[in-house]
Amino acid sequence: MSQVFPKSANAWSKASVLAIVFVLLSVGWVVLTIQRSDFVTSANQFVEQPVQFSHQHHAGGIGIDCRYCHTSVEISPSAGIPPTKTCINCHSQIWSTSPYLEPVRASFRDDKPLNWVRVHDLPDFVYFNHSIHVTKGVGCETCHGRVDKMPLMIQKASLQMEWCLDCHRDPSRYVRPRDQITTMGYQPAVAQAELGPRLVKEYKIAGLEHMTSCSVCHR
Amino acid sequence: MFLAAAALVAAGCRQDMHDTPRYEAYEASATFADGRASRGAPTGTVARGWLREDEALYTGKVAGELVDQFPFAIAHADLMRGQQRFNIYCTPCHGKLGDGHGMVVQRGLRQAASYHQDRLREEKAGYFFDVITNGFGAMQGYAEQVPVRDRWLIVAYVRALQLSQHASVNDVPADKRGELDASAAETPSASTEKPVAAAPAAEKH
Numbered sequence: 029m030s031q032v033f034p035k036s037a038n039a040w041s042k043a044s045v046l047a048i049v050f051v052l053l054s055v056g057w058v059v060l061t062i063q064r065s066d067f068v069t070s071a072n073q074f075v076e077q078p079v080q081f082s083h084q085h086h087a088g089g090i091g092i093d094c095r096y097c098h099t100s101v102e103i104s105p106s107a108g109i110p111p112t113k114t115c116i117n118c119h120s121q122i123w124s125t126s127p128y129l130e131p132v133r134a135s136f137r138d139d140k141p142l143n144w145v146r147v148h149d150l151p152d153f154v155y156f157n158h159s160i161h162v163t164k165g166v167g168c169e170t171c172h173g174r175v176d177k178m179p180l181m182i183q184k185a186s187l188q189m190e191w192c193l194d195c196h197r198d199p200s201r202y203v204r205p206r207d208q209i210t211t212m213g214y215q216p217a218v219a220q221a222e223l224g225p226r227l228v229k230e231y232k233i234a235g236l237e238h239m240t241s242c243s244v245c246h247r
Numbered sequence: 248m249f250l251a252a253a254a255l256v257a258a259g260c261r262q263d264m265h266d267t268p269r270y271e272a273y274e275a276s277a278t279f280a281d282g283r284a285s286r287g288a289p290t291g292t293v294a295r296g297w298l299r300e301d302e303a304l305y306t307g308k309v310a311g312e313l314v315d316q317f318p319f320a321i322a323h324a325d326l327m328r329g330q331q332r333f334n335i336y337c338t339p340c341h342g343k344l345g346d347g348h349g350m351v352v353q354r355g356l357r358q359a360a361s362y363h364q365d366r367l368r369e370e371k372a373g374y375f376f377d378v379i380t381n382g383f384g385a386m387q388g389y390a391e392q393v394p395v396r397d398r399w400l401i402v403a404y405v406r407a408l409q410l411s412q413h414a415s416v417n418d419v420p421a422d423k424r425g426e427l428d429a430s431a432a433e434t435p436s437a438s439t440e441k442p443v444a445a446a447p448a449a450e451k452h
Contacts, residue, residue, distance in 0.1 A: 090339065090350045090351060090354065091339075091350055092339050092350075093334065093335040093336075095335045096335055096336055096339065096392070099391075099392050099393075105272070106272035106273070109272075109273050111391065113387065113391060114391075114392065116387065117387045118339075118351050118356055120385070120387070121355065121356050121357060121385060122351070122354060122355050122356055140281075140282075141282075141283065143275065144273075151264065151265040151266075152264065152265060152266060152267040152269065152271075153264050153265070153267070207331075
């Protein structure tokens with residue numbers, strides 16, 4: 029009676045074991061890569077807005093401080109979306125007849141807010157507060173990127189938990205002096221390796237155990 | 248088969264916890280006629296801590312007359328915050344020196360006032376507070392953007408700016424004169440017009 033399996037089946041069975049491991053790892057890699065991709069995180073994607081407001085022009089070109097419009101960033105969870113009145117401060121006179129800005133004027137005239145589309149949207153089970161970050165020396169640029177070079181606002185960071193934790197595990201790599209919070213293109217005056225730990229101490233930033241505790245962000 | 252299983256698993260994903268049924272800041276709401284979820288206080292009510300009885304503090308006036316006294320003492324740290332707030336909210340038009348040559352003016356807004364003209368140097372502190380609060384000419388009021396206390400601190404810094412543009416070497420404390428720019432010290436005649444390098448001492452009102 030002949031053998032059920034040819035001799036080459038030995039090689040095939042060994043190879044198939046390896047192949048299964050390889051396929052499973054590949055699938056895992058593909059899933060994780062998709063999970064981290066801009067497609068899923070919506071990072072680096074332009075969003076259609078009622079008026080295509082340019083941060084590059086206002087923050088970069090004219091050099092208006094972030095807080096001129098985002099007035100509550102130092103005292104509140106929300107950085108604050110400016111009321112149309114803030115636009116009107118200048119645009120009552122500048123580009124005041126431009127059709128491009130008609131939605132702004134209509135909003136002011138009719139007391140109807142502009143329906144800006146949210147660019148950074150954290151899941152609702154995450155607690156986030158702008159004021160604590162700004163007060164502890166996390167600059168706008170650290171999370172939002174070079175806003176002064178963005179003609180249209182995009183979300184720069186993934187906003188995923190691993191991204192949050194990267195800083196929460198060791199904020200000394202990112203903190204800057206409080207008077208440099210809104211600076212774009214900030215360069216530390218001394219080496220960050222020396223400045224960071226000093227600021228962490230000076231601003232009394234909590235230790236690793238507290239900063240990576242679940243309930244700090246999920247409350 | 249595996250792909251089918253993966254698709255089934257993915258189809259089970261829901262966003263319920265990402266978007267819980269509560270309003271975020273500035274979110275739209277179909278409940279209210281104006282479509283805003285963030286509600287203002289009902290007419291005729293005052294939120295706790297928002298009763299504005301101190302006329303001088305909240306309006307810069309007493310019985311309709313502008314005050315010249317700051318409603319609270321201004322320390323050096325206050326002046327520094329005043330400088331910071333000034334640089335955020337005022338410099339786009341008034342410029343860092345307060346001479347009215349800010350970036351937005353250079354881009355076409357009507358010429359902003361210089362604080363160094365005689366009329367404004369002689370104005371009372373309450374006048375500046377009133378203008379920040381309610382606006383003046385082409386300038387819109389900044390009551391929504393700058394809280395009351397910060398407005399007074401900005402006024403204090405405007406006073407410091409005015410002093411800086413009309414100071415002489417004699418106004419600098421004797422022990423600080425060594426820090427002055429040497430060229431300014433050598434030509435005292437020019438120093439009455441030039442800004443003094445050292446920061447003006449904190450004003451006590």
